[in-house]
Amino acid sequence: MEQALEAANQAGVPVSRETAEALALYVSLLRRWNPTKNLVSASTLDAVWTRHVADSLQLVRLAPGALRWVDMGSGGGLPALVIAAALKGRDGAEIHCIESKLGKAAFLQEAARQMRVPVRVWSKRIEDVVGREPLQAEVVTARALAPLTDLLRLANPLLKTGAVGIFPKGQDVVSELTEAAKYWRFTHQSIPSVTETRGRILVIGDLSASTARPPDRT
Numbered sequence: 001m002e003q004a005l006e007a008a009n010q011a012g013v014p015v016s017r018e019t020a021e022a023l024a025l026y027v028s029l030l031r032r033w034n035p036t037k038n039l040v041s042a043s044t045l046d047a048v049w050t051r052h053v054a055d056s057l058q059l060v061r062l063a064p065g066a067l068r069w070v071d072m073g074s075g076g077g078l079p080a081l082v083i084a085a086a087l088k089g090r091d092g093a094e095i096h097c098i099e100s101k102l103g104k105a106a107f108l109q110e111a112a113r114q115m116r117v118p119v120r121v122w123s124k125r126i127e128d129v130v131g132r133e134p135l136q137a138e139v140v141t142a143r144a145l146a147p148l149t150d151l152l153r154l155a156n157p158l159l160k161t162g163a164v165g166i167f168p169k170g171q172d173v174v175s176e177l178t179e180a181a182k183y184w185r186f187t188h189q190s191i192p193s194v195t196e197t198r199g200r201i202l203v204i205g206d207l208s209a210s211t212a213r214p215p216d217r218t
C-alpha cells in the first residue's frame with residue numbers, strides 16, 4: 001500500500017485506497033507470473049513501482065476525465081492495468097487491452113479478474129480489432145510498441161474519430177515526430193515524463209493522413 005501511494009505521488013495522480021490495493025495486487029501478480037510469461041524485463045522488477053507503475057499512472061493525469069481507453073500491445077498490462085486500477089469504481093470506465101500473445105493475454109485476463117477492474121482483453125492482432133470492432137475510445141495508448149509513424153497507422157481509425165493518442169516515448173521523440181509528419185497531419189504536445197529523465201509523453205490529436213502513403217511494416 002505504502003509503495004502504491006508513493007508511486008501515485010510521483011505520478012501526480014491521487015488514488016483511492018481501493019486503487020492502491022488494486023495496484024499492490026497487480027505488482028504481486030506481475031512478480032509471480034513474470035518468470036513463466038516474460039511480461040517485463042526481469043531486471044526492471046526491483047524498480048517496478050517507478051519503472052512501471054508510476055510510469056503508466058502518469059498517463060491518467062493527461063486525460064483526467066477520460067473513461068474509455070484502448071491500449072495497443074498491452075503485454076503484461078502496461079499501462080492498461082495500471083490505468084484500469086486508477087479508474088476502479090468510476091461509472092462507465094472501460095479499458096480495452098489488445099495483445100496478440102496468448103500467454104500474455106491470459107495473464108491480462110486473470111489479473112483484471114482478480115483486481116476487479118473494468119477491462120476487456122482482445123487476444124488478437126491490433127489490426128484485427130482497431131477499426132473492425134466497435135470500440136468507443138476517448139484515449140488510445142501504446143507503450144514500447146512501435147515508432148510513432150506505425151502507432152498512428154494502427155490507431156488511425158480511433159484517432160480520426162476524435163480519440164486522443166497518449167504515447168510514452170524515449171529520447172528519439174524528435175526524429176519520430178519528423179518521420180511521422182511525412183505521412184500524417186496532427187497536433188501534438190510533448191510532455192516530460194516524471195519517471196524517465198529523457199522520456200517524453202506525446203499527446204496526439206486531430207489526426208488526418210497527408211498525401212504520402214505511410215509504410216506498412218506489418
Ligand SMILES: C[S@@+](CC[C@H](N)C(=O)[O-])C[C@H]1O[C@@H](n2cnc3c(N)ncnc32)[C@H](O)[C@@H]1O
Pocket residue numbers: 039040072073074075076077078079098099100101104124125126127142143144145
Ligand atoms: C515490447 S512489448 C510492450 C508491452 C507493454 N506495453 C509494456 O510497456 O510493457 C510489445 C507488446 O505488443 C504486442 N504486440 C506487438 N505487435 C502486436 C500486434 N500487431 N497486435 C497485438 N499485439 C502486438 C507484443 O506481443 C508485446 O507483448
